Amino acid sequence: MKMFSVQDFCSHLTTKKIGHNVKYYDSIDSTNTEMSNMVSRNEINSFNMIITDNQKNGRGRYGNQWISSQFNSITCSIVINNSIENLSTILPLSCGIAIVEGIYKNSNINCELKWPNDIMFNKKKIGGILIEKKSDYFIVGLGLNVNQRTMDDIISKDSCSLRQIINKKINREFLLADILNALEKLITEPVRINIRKWEKLCYHINKNVSFSNGINKLTGVFLGLSDLGYAKMKIDNEIYTFNSGVIEL
Ligand code: BTN
Numbered sequence: 001m002k003m004f005s006v007q008d009f010c011s012h013l014t015t016k017k018i019g020h021n022v023k024y025y026d027s028i029d030s031t032n033t034e035m036s037n038m039v040s041r042n043e044i045n046s047f048n049m050i051i052t053d054n055q056k057n058g059r060g061r062y063g064n065q066w067i068s069s070q071f072n073s074i075t076c077s078i079v080i081n082n083s084i085e086n087l088s089t090i091l092p093l094s095c096g097i098a099i100v101e102g103i104y105k106n107s108n109i110n111c112e113l114k115w116p117n118d119i120m121f122n123k124k125k126i127g128g129i130l131i132e133k134k135s136d137y138f139i140v141g142l143g144l145n146v147n148q149r150t151m152d153d154i155i156s157k158d159s160c161s162l163r164q165i166i167n168k169k170i171n172r173e174f175l176l177a178d179i180l181n182a183l184e185k186l187i188t189e190p191v192r193i194n195i196r197k198w199e200k201l202c203y204h205i206n207k208n209v210s211f212s213n214g215i216n217k218l219t220g221v222f223l224g225l226s227d228l229g230y231a232k233m234k235i236d237n238e239i240y241t242f243n244s245g246v247i248e249l
Contacts, residue, residue, distance in 0.1 A: 001071040004053050005173050012177035018078055019180040023047045027054035031077035032130055032141040039134045044079055051076040051176075058143060060128055062214075062246070066143050067152050072161070074127075074144040074176050079137050086191050089229045091138055092117045093194040094186035095129045099144065100201050102179035107162055107170055112203035115222070115231050115247050119144070120203065123249065124160040142179070146172050195225045204249055209233075213245040222247065 006022050013019050028034055031050045038044060055075045058066030068075040080091070096117040103111050103119070103126070114120050119127035127144035145151065145161035147169050162170050186194060199205055202224075209222045211233060220235035230241040 003071065004051055006051070008171075008173035009051075009177050012174050014177075014181050015184040017048070018080070018184045019049050019177065021047045022049045022051060025050065025052040025054075027056060028052045029057040030055060030059050030141075031075060032059060032132060032139055033057075035077040035079055035139045035141075036132065036134050039079065039137055039139070044137065048080075049076060049078045055143075059130060059141075060143075061130055066128065066130075067155055068143060069145070069148045069152065072145075072147040072163075074142060074146055074172055076176065077139055077141045078180070079139055080187070082133075082136050082138060084187055087138065087187065088133075089191050089227075090187055090189075090194050091140065092129065092131055093198040093225075093229050094183055094189075095131070095140060095142070097194065097197045097201060098179050098183035098186055099127060099129075099142070101182045102175055103162065105178050106175045107166055107168075109162060109165055111201075113198060113201045114204065115202065115225075116229075116244070121160065121165060125155075125158055126160065126162060142176075144175075146170050146175065191227065191229070195227075195229065198229075199224050204247065207249065210248040211242065211245050212248070213242055 006024050035050050052075050054070045055068045058068055060066040096113045099119050100111045103109055112120050117129045130141040132139045147163045148161035151159050204222050211218045218235055220233045223232040226232050226241045230243045233240050
């Protein structure tokens with residue numbers, strides 16, 4: 001079992017800012033929660049990324065649990081200052097695109113995106129992103145199933161790891177560095193470029209999907225993204241946009 005090497009990661013990182021000043025934890029409850037505490041304690045100038053090999057209480061969207069596997073997953077949070085125009089629209093899209101690009105570069109696997117930002121392969125989940133706003137910062141939590149030989153029973157029906165796809169171990173340090181290298185470029189690109197790239201990687205465009213927003217379950221055609229990155233759906237010949245929800249195929 002190999003610990004995440006911050007040194008190998010840094011040697012591969014070409015960003016100006018993102019991913020510098022990394023704090024590594026052997027074990028932690030949730031990197032997003034810890035990052036949020038760091039913002040409260042004003043420690044962001046010293047660290048802008050937290051990574052762990054053992055997250056014990058990972059959080060997903062909608063209060064779901066997120067299960068990582070020790071030494072096999074990528075489990076980290078980065079903090080980004082809200083100083084770029086339209087960042088709240090761009091960030092969820094660019095994170096998904098950057099992960100798909102980074103994965104391709106390191107494994108030749110073509111993952112796809114499911115709205116709003118699930119990383120998928122063959123309808124199984126490879127990774128997820130939890131973005132939380134705290135004062136002037138966005139906290140971006142990334143969870144990726146990388147080198148698991150098998151998935152935890154509770155999630156094995158719907159998730160898989162990159163290693164299960166190619167039967168080979170992947171260098172987590174290089175993969176994460178490439179994801180952040182791509183991310184730093186993408187967040188400075190205009191919204192429309194991010195929308196276009198995101199839509200190209202989405203596997204349920206123009207497909208019939210069910211959409212649940214916590215209250216209702218609706219069925220219709222997923223048309224793509226609105227200018228704000230919301231889901232655009234055609235339901236009974238009317239077009240609706242939704243800013244949050246869960247898509248099922
Ligand atoms: C989802 O698909 O629901 C989002 C999952 C996000 C999980 C990551 S793992 C690192 C960071 N810390 C957390 O507690 N959650 C995010």
